[in-house]
Amino acid sequence: MKTNFLLMIAFAIVVVLITSGCTQPAADQTPVKQTPAQTPATELPTIKLSTGNHIVDSKGSSLYLFTKDVMGDSKCTGGCLNSWPIFYQEKISVTPGLQASDFGTITRDDGKKQTTYNGWPLYYFSGDASPGDIKGEGVNKIWFVARPDYTILIADKDNMKFIVDAKGKTLYNFTSDTSGVSNCKGGCLKAWPVFFADNIVAPSIMNNSDFGVINNSEGSRQTTYKQMPLYYYINDIKRGDTTGQRVNNAWFVIDPTSIPAQGATKVVTTISPTGTTPTGGGGYRY
Secondary structure, eight states: OHHHHHHHHHHHHHHHHHHHTTTSOGGGGSOOOOOGGGSOOOOOOSEEEOTTSOEEETTOOBOEEEGGGTTSSOOOOTTHHHHSOBOOOSSOOBOTTOOGGGEEEEEOTTSOEEEEETTEEOBOOTTOOSTTOOTTTTGGGTEEEOOTTOSEEEEEETTEEEEEETTSOBOEEETTOBTTBOOOOTTHHHHSOBOOOSSOOOOTTSOGGGEEEEEOTTSOEEEEETTEEOBOOTTOOSTTOOTTTTGGGTEEEOOTTSOOOOSOSOOOOEEOOTTSOOSSSTTEEO
């Protein structure tokens, strides 16, 4: 009887140990740790702002604009690309201070794709050796680092250099204006809307101090360059259009290095009768 009793106690102890899990290997009790490979990776921005507020790629290499690309296509071909390789990124992500929607893609004449910023194709400069280098800035007065705060840029088309806004729309002077005074009034302003920017940031070969602000005859604020008021032309539809050049021999694109003409023409504004063909563009004669 005593032996049977002892066997029953031993059996009961074994059952308790099995059901309590005490017989499980110690290694199985170790919590599972998450490895780095299981941690979702943070996507790095493909385009960033440098400390100098110009646009760089994910590695810090500077990106550039070319003044001859004002129409939105790339004029840098052949040997030009040896010095100015194209920048292309299929998917764009940006750091604060930039908007991904400002970047786009064009297909070049050689079939390659190229990233654009505000319609301007982007390039590297082969002379930049280290991240942050801007050795291409101002080269031949036609290459400039890309910046998000430009309000004025330089265009080069049809053997003319002229100033445009940040998105490539041409700006004009009116020879009937005088220093600090706009003589484009009433209906004239419908054909030649004013250009105004709160803060001027222009390419490095220009002086921001050459720009100012006036209140024109309509009470609107208007930006001036070398004291002459700046205008758009209503018939310029696409970026880089210069259909206002020499209209009535009174309206001209603006060479960034010259002094604008002024006071050459007396203004007379006449609204064309309904149903007739306007003279001088925009429906007005000067």
